[in-house]
Amino acid sequence: MDLFFLGALGWGPAGGLSAGEAFYIASQIEDGNAESWTCAFEHQGEVLSAQANIWLKRGCTLAAGEARLKAFACYRSAWQFVVPGKRFTALFRTSQKHFDQALEELGIPATRFTIPYAGGELPGHFFQASDPTVPTILVIGGADTCHEDRFLSQGRYYLNRGYSVALVDLPGQGLVQEQGLYWEPETELPIAAVIDELITRFRVEPQRLALLGMSLGGYFASRAAAYEPRIAAVIATPVLTNPIELFKGVEKQEAESDKTKASEAGKNNLQVLMWKAGATDFSEMAQRWDGVVVNPLNIHVPFLSVLGNQEGSIWKKQTEEWHTNIASAKKSLVILDAESGADAHCQGNNPLRLVQEVDAWLREVL
Amino acid sequence: MDLFFLGALGWGPAGGLSAGEAFYIASQIEDGNAESWTCAFEHQGEVLSAQANIWLKRGCTLAAGEARLKAFACYRSAWQFVVPGKRFTALFRTSQKHFDQALEELGIPATRFTIPYAGGELPGHFFQASDPTVPTILVIGGADTCHEDRFLSQGRYYLNRGYSVALVDLPGQGLVQEQGLYWEPETELPIAAVIDELITRFRVEPQRLALLGMSLGGYFASRAAAYEPRIAAVIATPVLTNPIELFKGVEKQEAESDKTKASEAGKNNLQVLMWKAGATDFSEMAQRWDGVVVNPLNIHVPFLSVLGNQEGSIWKKQTEEWHTNIASAKKSLVILDAESGADAHCQGNNPLRLVQEVDAWLREVL
Numbered sequence: 001m002d003l004f005f006l007g008a009l010g011w012g013p014a015g016g017l018s019a020g021e022a023f024y025i026a027s028q029i030e031d032g033n034a035e036s037w038t039c040a041f042e043h044q045g046e047v048l049s050a051q052a053n054i055w056l057k058r059g060c061t062l063a064a065g066e067a068r069l070k071a072f073a074c075y076r077s078a079w080q081f082v083v084p085g086k087r088f089t090a091l092f093r094t095s096q097k098h099f100d101q102a103l104e105e106l107g108i109p110a111t112r113f114t115i116p117y118a119g120g121e122l123p124g125h126f127f128q129a130s131d132p133t134v135p136t137i138l139v140i141g142g143a144d145t146c147h148e149d150r151f152l153s154q155g156r157y158y159l160n161r162g163y164s165v166a167l168v169d170l171p172g173q174g175l176v177q178e179q180g181l182y183w184e185p186e187t188e189l190p191i192a193a194v195i196d197e198l199i200t201r202f203r204v205e206p207q208r209l210a211l212l213g214m215s216l217g218g219y220f221a222s223r224a225a226a227y228e229p230r231i232a233a234v235i236a237t238p239v240l241t242n243p244i245e246l247f248k249g250v251e252k253q254e255a256e257s258d259k260t261k262a263s264e265a266g267k268n269n270l271q272v273l274m275w276k277a278g279a280t281d282f283s284e285m286a287q288r289w290d291g292v293v294v295n296p297l298n299i300h301v302p303f304l305s306v307l308g309n310q311e312g313s314i315w316k317k318q319t320e321e322w323h324t325n326i327a328s329a330k331k332s333l334v335i336l337d338a339e340s341g342a343d344a345h346c347q348g349n350n351p352l353r354l355v356q357e358v359d360a361w362l363r364e365v366l
Numbered sequence: 367m368d369l370f371f372l373g374a375l376g377w378g379p380a381g382g383l384s385a386g387e388a389f390y391i392a393s394q395i396e397d398g399n400a401e402s403w404t405c406a407f408e409h410q411g412e413v414l415s416a417q418a419n420i421w422l423k424r425g426c427t428l429a430a431g432e433a434r435l436k437a438f439a440c441y442r443s444a445w446q447f448v449v450p451g452k453r454f455t456a457l458f459r460t461s462q463k464h465f466d467q468a469l470e471e472l473g474i475p476a477t478r479f480t481i482p483y484a485g486g487e488l489p490g491h492f493f494q495a496s497d498p499t500v501p502t503i504l505v506i507g508g509a510d511t512c513h514e515d516r517f518l519s520q521g522r523y524y525l526n527r528g529y530s531v532a533l534v535d536l537p538g539q540g541l542v543q544e545q546g547l548y549w550e551p552e553t554e555l556p557i558a559a560v561i562d563e564l565i566t567r568f569r570v571e572p573q574r575l576a577l578l579g580m581s582l583g584g585y586f587a588s589r590a591a592a593y594e595p596r597i598a599a600v601i602a603t604p605v606l607t608n609p610i611e612l613f614k615g616v617e618k619q620e621a622e623s624d625k626t627k628a629s630e631a632g633k634n635n636l637q638v639l640m641w642k643a644g645a646t647d648f649s650e651m652a653q654r655w656d657g658v659v660v661n662p663l664n665i666h667v668p669f670l671s672v673l674g675n676q677e678g679s680i681w682k683k684q685t686e687e688w689h690t691n692i693a694s695a696k697k698s699l700v701i702l703d704a705e706s707g708a709d710a711h712c713q714g715n716n717p718l719r720l721v722q723e724v725d726a727w728l729r730e731v732l
Contacts, residue, residue: 020706
C-alpha cells in the first residue's frame with residue numbers, strides 16, 4: 001500500500017491531492033485492509049466532488065475543476081485494491097467521468113478517443129499543444145495504471161512544457177480486459193494501431209513522436225522499439241525486456257509470504273493483476289510469457305533508459321544490460337539516487353525529475 | 367518541527383520539494399535536533415543548486431529554474447531553527463539569491479524593491495499580472511516566514527489565477543530585525559508605507575487592493591483593517607486581535623515544558639522569535655504588547671476570517687469573536703475541517719484550498 005500511497009502523494013503537484021488531504025485519508029486506512037483503503041478514498045472522492053459543485057454554484061469554474069481532478073485522483077486510488085467485478089467497474093467509471101469533467105472545467109482541451117483493435121476498443125486521450133508542429137509524447141503506463149492517471153503522473157507536465165500528449169490504455173490496462181483483451185507479448189500490434197490513429201486523426205508526424213513506457217509499460221515500450229519503426233525516440237522507466245522474470249519474482253514472493261498474514265490488499269491486487277493478464281494462475285501466465293524476450297540488438301531508435309535506485313534487482317539487471325547492449329547510436333542511461341528524491345518505482349516520489357530528464361533528452365535527440 | 371516539515375511539504379505544488387525529496391531530507395533529521403535539520407536542508411539546497419547548473423549547461427532553463435526554486439525552499443527551511451547570527455544571515459541571503467535567480471530562469475517577471483521605513487528598509491517583490499487592471503493581493507506572513515516563502519505558500523497561485531501579487535517583509539520579518547526594526551503594534555504604519563509604494567511605483571488602485579495576513583500576519587492585517595483606509599478587502603488566517611494572549615500562551619507552554627528535555631530546535635526557535643520581537647524575554651515582550659487590542663467595531667472593510675480546525679484555542683476564540691463583532695457589512699467566516707485537508711495552521715497542509723476560498727470571496731466583494 002505504501003507504494004500506491006506515495007504514488008497518490010506524488011500526483012499532488014500536477015493537480016492530485018494535497019499533503020493534508022492525503023494524510024487525512026491515510027488516517028482512516030488500516031494497513032493491509034483493502035476495504036478501509038477503498039472506503040477512505042471513495043469517501044474523499046465524494047467530498048471533493050461535492051466541493052467542486054459548490055465552487056460551480058459560486059461561479060468558480062477553475063476551483064471546481066481543481067476539486068474535480070482531485071476527486072478523480074480519489075476514485076482512481078479507490079479501485080486499486082478492489083477485486084474484479086461490479087464495484088471495480090463502478091469506481092473506475094466514476095473516476096473517468098470526473099476526469100473528463102475536470103478537464104472541461106479546467107479549460108484543458110482534450111479529445112477522448114477509442115481505437116479499434118482486435119475486435120475491441122482501446123480508449124485514450126489526446127492533448128493537442130497550441131503549436132501543432134511540436135513533438136508528441138505517447139505515455140503508456142504499466143500493470144497498475146490507467147491512461148487517465150498518467151495525466152497526473154507525467155502527461156500534464158509535458159503539456160505545460162509545450163508538447164502534445166497522447167495517453168492510451170493497451171490491452172489489459174484500465175478496463176480493456178473487460179473486452180477479453182489482456183496483456184500481450186506483441187505490444188507492437190496495439191501500439192501500431194495507436195500510432196495509425198495519431199497520424200490519421202491528430203496529424204502526428206512519426207519523426208516527432210516519442211514513446212514513454214512506465215513500469216510494465218517499460219516492456220511494452222522496449223518491445224515496440226524493436227518492431228515498430230514509426231517512433232522517433234523511446235524512453236522506459238525502468239526497462240523490462242524479459243517479463244517472465246518479473247512475474248516469477250512476484251510468484252516467488254507470493255509463495256514465500258505467510259498466507260495467514262497476507263494482507264487482503266495484496267491478495268486483491270494479485271487477483272486484479274491476473275485478470276489483466278488473462279490468466280487464472282502463475283503457471284498459465286508462465287506458459288504465455290515463457291521465452292518472450294526483446295533482443296537489444298534490434299534497437300536502433302534513440303533510447304533513454306531510466307532507473308531509480310529503489311527498483312528491485314530484476315528491473316535493475318534488465319535495465320542495465322539493455323542499455324549496455326542496444327544497438328542504438330543514441331542511447332542514454334539515467335540512474336536516480338536517493339538524493340534526487342526520484343529513486344522510487346517509476347519516479348513516483350518525484351515525477352517532475354523524470355519529466356526534466358525526458359524533456360532534456362528529447363531536446364537533444366529529436 | 368512537524369509543523370514546519372508539513373509546511374515545506376505543502377509548498378510542493380507551487381514549486382517546492384517533491385514528496386521524495388522531502389522524505390529523503392526527513393530521513394536525515396533527528397527529532398528536536400536543530401543541527402541535523404539545518405544540515406539536511408542545507409545539503410539538499412546544495413544538491414539542487416548544482417542540479418540547476420547542470421540543467422543550465424544542457425540548455426534547459428525551465429528545469430534549472432524549477433531546481434533553483436526547490437533549492438530556495440531548502441535554504442529557507444534550513445534557517446528555521448538557527449539562532450540569530452552569521453549562519454542565520456548567510457543561509458537567509460543564500461535563499462534570497464536562489465529565489466531571484468529561480469524567478470529569472472522560470473521567466474516569472476518580478477520586481478524586487480525596498481521601501482524606506484523608520485530609518486530602515488522593508489524588502490519585497492511585486493509580481494505584475496499581464497492585465498494591469500486586475501486586483502492586487504498583498505500577502506503578509508507571520509512570525510516564522512519571510513516574504514519570499516509566501517510565494518510558494520500563496521503568491522504563485524494568485525499570479526497563476528491572473529492577480530497581481532505583492533509580497534513584503536514588515537518590521538521583525540525576514541531579516542528586517544537586523545535593522546533594529548522589530549514587530550510593532552502599529553502595523554498600519556509600515557503597511558501604509560507599503561501601500562504608498564504600491565500606488566506610486568506599481569500604480570495599484572486602493573479599491574482593487576486586497577490584504578491577506580497569515581499567522582501573526584493575521585494580527586498585522588486585522589490592525590491595518592482598522593486604521594488604514596486604502597484597502598478594499600482583508601483576509602486573515604487565522605485572525606489575531608490580541609497578540610499578548612498568544613505570547614502568554616507560548617510563555618506558559620515554555621514554563622511548563624521540561625527544560626532538560628526541551629528540544630534544541632524549540633529553544634533556538636524561541637531565540638529567533640525574541641530577536642524578531644526585539645525583546646530579551648517574555649516580560650519585556652509583555653510590557654510592549656500589554657493592552658494592544660484591535661477593536662472589531664472599527665472594521666468596516668469587507669473581511670474574510672479563515673480558521674482551520676487544528677488551530678489552537680486562542681486563535682479559535684479570537685477569530686470567532688472577531689467575525690461575530692466586526693462592523694463590516696460584508697464579512698465571512700470559513701472554518702476548515704479535517705476532511706478539507708486544510709485544517710492545519712494557515713492551511714499549510716493544503717494551500718490551494720485557502721487560495722480557492724480567497725479567490726471566490728474576492729470575486730464576490732471586489
